[in-house]
Amino acid sequence: MSSTLHRETLETAAFRAGYLSLLAIMLLPLLVVVVTSFSGTGRLAFPPESFSIAWYGEFLDSVRWLDAFTNSIIVGVGTALLATVLGVTGAFGQELEDDDGLLGTLLAPLVLVPLLIPPVILGITLLMYFNEFGLRGSYASIVLAHTLWATPLVYFVMRSVFSRFDWQQLDAAQDLGAGPVQSFVHVVFPNVKHGIFVGGLLAFIISLQEFVMALFLSTPGTQTIPVIAWTEIRQALDPVVSVVSTILVVISVVAIVAAVIATNLEWLSRQLS
Amino acid sequence: MSEITLSELEKQYGDTTAVEDVSVDIRDGELLCLLGPSGSGKSTTLRMIAGLEEPTSGEITINGEDVTDQSAYERNTSTVFQDWALFPHKSVLENVAFGLKMRDVPKEQRRERAEAMLERVQMGGYGDEDPTNLSGGQKQRVALARSLAVNPDVLLLDEPLSNLDKRLREDMQIELREIHEDVEETFVHVTHDQDEAFTLADRIGIMNEGELIQVGEPTEVYENPANRFIEGFLGDTNFVESEAVRVTDDAVHVETELGYELVLPSDGDPDVTEGAELTLSLRPEVLSIEQDAAADSMEGHEQPVLADGSTLNAVVGTVENVLYRGSTVRYSVSVNGTSMFAERTGANTDALTAGEEVRIEWEGDDVLAFRPDGSQVTL
Amino acid sequence: MTETPTRVPTSIAAVRERIAGQSSSNRALLLMAPLLAFELLVFVIPFFILLRISFAESSANFVYAEGTVSLEAYASVLTNELLWSIVGYSFLIGVVVTVLSVLIGLFYAYAIWRSTGLVKSLLLFSVVLPLLTTLVIRTYAFRPLLSPTGTLNEILLSLGLLSEPISFYPGTIAVVIGQLYIVLPYAVLAIYSVLATMDWHVVEAARDLGASRPRSILEVVVPQVMPGIIVATVISFAWSVGAYAAPGVLSSSLTFAIQVEDMMYGMRYPEAGAFSVLMLLLMLASIAIIFTVLNRFGGEFDLA
Numbered sequence: 001m002s003s004t005l006h007r008e009t010l011e012t013a014a015f016r017a018g019y020l021s022l023l024a025i026m027l028l029p030l031l032v033v034v035v036t037s038f039s040g041t042g043r044l045a046f047p048p049e050s051f052s053i054a055w056y057g058e059f060l061d062s063v064r065w066l067d068a069f070t071n072s073i074i075v076g077v078g079t080a081l082l083a084t085v086l087g088v089t090g091a092f093g094q095e096l097e098d099d100d101g102l103l104g105t106l107l108a109p110l111v112l113v114p115l116l117i118p119p120v121i122l123g124i125t126l127l128m129y130f131n132e133f134g135l136r137g138s139y140a141s142i143v144l145a146h147t148l149w150a151t152p153l154v155y156f157v158m159r160s161v162f163s164r165f166d167w168q169q170l171d172a173a174q175d176l177g178a179g180p181v182q183s184f185v186h187v188v189f190p191n192v193k194h195g196i197f198v199g200g201l202l203a204f205i206i207s208l209q210e211f212v213m214a215l216f217l218s219t220p221g222t223q224t225i226p227v228i229a230w231t232e233i234r235q236a237l238d239p240v241v242s243v244v245s246t247i248l249v250v251i252s253v254v255a256i257v258a259a260v261i262a263t264n265l266e267w268l269s270r271q272l273s
Numbered sequence: 274m275s276e277i278t279l280s281e282l283e284k285q286y287g288d289t290t291a292v293e294d295v296s297v298d299i300r301d302g303e304l305l306c307l308l309g310p311s312g313s314g315k316s317t318t319l320r321m322i323a324g325l326e327e328p329t330s331g332e333i334t335i336n337g338e339d340v341t342d343q344s345a346y347e348r349n350t351s352t353v354f355q356d357w358a359l360f361p362h363k364s365v366l367e368n369v370a371f372g373l374k375m376r377d378v379p380k381e382q383r384r385e386r387a388e389a390m391l392e393r394v395q396m397g398g399y400g401d402e403d404p405t406n407l408s409g410g411q412k413q414r415v416a417l418a419r420s421l422a423v424n425p426d427v428l429l430l431d432e433p434l435s436n437l438d439k440r441l442r443e444d445m446q447i448e449l450r451e452i453h454e455d456v457e458e459t460f461v462h463v464t465h466d467q468d469e470a471f472t473l474a475d476r477i478g479i480m481n482e483g484e485l486i487q488v489g490e491p492t493e494v495y496e497n498p499a500n501r502f503i504e505g506f507l508g509d510t511n512f513v514e515s516e517a518v519r520v521t522d523d524a525v526h527v528e529t530e531l532g533y534e535l536v537l538p539s540d541g542d543p544d545v546t547e548g549a550e551l552t553l554s555l556r557p558e559v560l561s562i563e564q565d566a567a568a569d570s571m572e573g574h575e576q577p578v579l580a581d582g583s584t585l586n587a588v589v590g591t592v593e594n595v596l597y598r599g600s601t602v603r604y605s606v607s608v609n610g611t612s613m614f615a616e617r618t619g620a621n622t623d624a625l626t627a628g629e630e631v632r633i634e635w636e637g638d639d640v641l642a643f644r645p646d647g648s649q650v651t652l
Numbered sequence: 653m654t655e656t657p658t659r660v661p662t663s664i665a666a667v668r669e670r671i672a673g674q675s676s677s678n679r680a681l682l683l684m685a686p687l688l689a690f691e692l693l694v695f696v697i698p699f700f701i702l703l704r705i706s707f708a709e710s711s712a713n714f715v716y717a718e719g720t721v722s723l724e725a726y727a728s729v730l731t732n733e734l735l736w737s738i739v740g741y742s743f744l745i746g747v748v749v750t751v752l753s754v755l756i757g758l759f760y761a762y763a764i765w766r767s768t769g770l771v772k773s774l775l776l777f778s779v780v781l782p783l784l785t786t787l788v789i790r791t792y793a794f795r796p797l798l799s800p801t802g803t804l805n806e807i808l809l810s811l812g813l814l815s816e817p818i819s820f821y822p823g824t825i826a827v828v829i830g831q832l833y834i835v836l837p838y839a840v841l842a843i844y845s846v847l848a849t850m851d852w853h854v855v856e857a858a859r860d861l862g863a864s865r866p867r868s869i870l871e872v873v874v875p876q877v878m879p880g881i882i883v884a885t886v887i888s889f890a891w892s893v894g895a896y897a898a899p900g901v902l903s904s905s906l907t908f909a910i911q912v913e914d915m916m917y918g919m920r921y922p923e924a925g926a927f928s929v930l931m932l933l934l935m936l937a938s939i940a941i942i943f944t945v946l947n948r949f950g951g952e953f954d955l956a
Binding site for chain 1: 679680681682683684685686687688690691694695696697698699701702705715756759760763767774775778779780781782783784785786787788789790792793794795796797801802803833836837865886887890891893894895896897900901908909912913916921924925928931932935939
């Protein structure tokens with residue numbers, strides 16, 4: 001009888017080995033990126049033959065990369081702002097709608113569908129569209145395209161935040177004489193501001209990473225970091241790409257950590273004490 | 274029907290011991306209730322019988338066969354979970370037939386048996402329902418049918434009634450009792466509710482802090498609790514601190530915090546030395562409370578001895594408040610500054626009000642005494 | 653005219669009353685309006701324009717001939733055998749990556765669900781971190797790992813498992829691995845988010861009733877996480893069929909995305925439009941099939 005238990009112990013061991021090796025594989029490419037950014041030679045090899053920080057210097061000297069960096073930030077912030085406004089108001093409006101009207105039921109699938117369409121098709125579609133209006137190459141065109149992808153995330157985060165909000169508080173505020181705007185500012189907003197912040201951050205990160213739509217829509221003046229990285233990779237492969245990626249990863253991780261700290265400072269302090 | 278033996282069962286999670294040295298023989302066909310406060314290790318013990326938890330040490334046998342190393346799916350035990358754990362994506366009938374499916378019973382037979390089980394728990398006709406649409410009581414019945422359908426050696430019930438409201442819970446207790454008599458199988462039922470244990474059990478096992486303190490029939494456990502914890506856990510009582518001042522062959526005289534000297538009669542040779550600290554338990558059902566006609570009759574705190582030789586103890590105090598509890602009224606009484614309580618049944622409620630002088634009496638035989646380590650004193 | 657002075661105030665009052673009465677739903681509409689307008693202007697209308705252009709004639713001087721209606725572009729796409737083999741290859745990549753991504757995703761999500769403490773945080777971190785890296789870079793990191801002189805080959809050679817290096821990159825294997833790495837985090841998160849709401853007792857109940865470990869997962873876990881599996885499948889499939897970065901960086905094979913980009917840069921807008929529309933239709937049909945098949949295995953799918 002102990003044989004079955006023995007078999008289960010083996011199963012458990014295999015299960016653990018399975019997910020731990022997956023964990024290693026998941027992190028390996030990121031490790032490659034970070035390690036190769038410190039490569040001593042121009043050849044991309046893992047592990048590198050020697051180490052230096054020369055490529056970081058190269059990055060800081062490159063006007064092209066630094067411009068792309070600025071472009072990425074501009075587009076990212078624009079996307080975060082636009083997606084947050086659209087997502088928050090949309091989710092809030094849907095929550096206020098008592099009986100699920102036709103528009104309300106249409107909204108969720110409509111917002112979701114762009115996420116399921118390959119970015120190449122979206123990129124082509126928007127390129128043709130913006131061409132008609134002469135918007136091609138502008139920051140606005142990239143921001144609008146990225147917002148199409150970022151809004152669903154903000155919207156669904158806010159839907160779940162609003163669904164947990166106690167709406168009687170709003171009734172109470174209006175009962176006590178607060179107008180719609182006042183009650184939102186004083187009652188709803190303080191309860192959902194963490195959700196809004198997280199949604200906005202997600203939108204920013206989506207924009208920072210996205211490259212297919214940006215590739216189609218940008219002109220040399222508005223190229224973002226992933227777009228430059230792409231063209232760079234297709235030509236020659238040098239470790240500056242790794243340097244840029246490492247910096248991007250660090251920015252994203254810092255942003256996430258900042259978000260966790262900002263939203264959960266109280267929780268954190270309880271853990272530390 | 275089956276006998277189950279637990280010997281020296283122990284379960285540790287890291288540094289904490291959840292279950293410590295539990296040994297018990299569960300008799301064939303009995304309904305044993307494991308009763309204890311939350312965290313007492315009763316559910317862990319049950320889960321070890323089910324095979325859902327692996328004991329750190331010790332042994333479990335079912336019908337003499339050592340099953341300690343068998344995993345849950347090989348043991349012919351069956352559990353009704355606290356939250357019932359019905360499969361939400363399967364119909365009621367599929368839920369009940371699940372165990373039979375796992376045992377490769379042919380489809381037609383499965384359906385017949387499952388329908389019969391649903392009939393048995395008065396859920397006939399609900400087979401096609403979605404379990405998420407059922408009420409708590411109905412889910413409870415389906416979970417019971419699902420567990421009984423596999424004809425288990427032992428049915429394990431992990432507080433399955435605790436999520437039901439009071440009325441339904443009481444109905445289900447009676448029904449569970451009937452089902453137990455009907456199916457003639459061994460049941461082990463875990464609960465933290467004393468009333469439930471007394472209603473259901475053939476025997477009650479009381480657990481605290483991982484240990485099984487006492488196993489016995491309900492009357493035995495109630496009338497003769499092994500220690501002070503059980504006495505306090507089984508029902509409301511007045512614990513009164515005292516010191517033995519005089520020990521004779523047939524009585525122990527104690528000086529109490531109530532300011533009275535009380536007499537505890539003994540069957541002979543009480544196991545108490547003079548000066549010993551004792552905690553007395555005065556249960557409300559043995560106390561009678563009356564308006565005190567002659568408040569000064571208790572001067573000197575002499576306790577009367579009745580004509581038949583038994584001792585009658587009495588104290589005098591002031592009613593502090595009156596609490597109506599439906600069928601009973603509870604009086605909180607201050608006796609020389611110490612609070613105690615006594616009860617009257619509803620029929621007799623008019624007389625006493627707050628501020629009134631009252632006399633509380635009881636027969637000395639009805640008092641239990643415990644040592645500082647919690648063990649009961651044989652008087 | 654004499655009535656005017658009295659009529660104006662009453663109509664204002666009536667309007668006020670109407671606003672007060674309908675304010676809740678009006679306000680809801682007002683709040684949803686920007687999002688609806690955005691989706692209409694940046695998503696729905698552009699697709700109609702794509703559709704319109706796909707029915708235009710090609711032009712020698714412009715990207716397409718304005719005001720013309722023809723099936724020329726569709727005809728040229730449908731009769732081009734090279735394009736069909738490209739579509740076939742794209743779907744092959746899509747199917748292989750989807751199957752692997754859902755199976756591995758289910759396994760990994762289950763591991764996250766069952767683990768606790770530091771291990772759980774670490775596993776979740778390993779899923780979220782790749783999402784923070786642009787997929788161009790995630791993909792290119794596989795080059796030094798998979799190339800004939802790369803890390804994997806060196807390890808396999810030094811272990812004696814290979815006598816001569818295998819060229820994973822450039823090639824289909826590298827594309828599948830790279831694309832899998834792109835979609836896997838999303839698949840894991842989609843499945844995990846459903847799994848996280850599941851009651852472990854239900855699995856215990858199945859084990860208790862005689863289901864072995866693999867059987868309890870198949871009978872109880874899989875049907876319940878089906879909504880998550882459906883989302884994971886649809887996302888993995890849609891993104892892999894339309895994959896752009898992985899084939900571009902890790903192989904020289906032509907996929908739909910690379911080919912359609914080529915058409916765009918070749919200024920053949922109607923053809924690119926027609927190819928995109930056809931591809932979208934094929935994908936929608938496949939997704940509908942996936943949806944129907946998976947839904948039969950259990951779980952109601954709720955979009956919101």
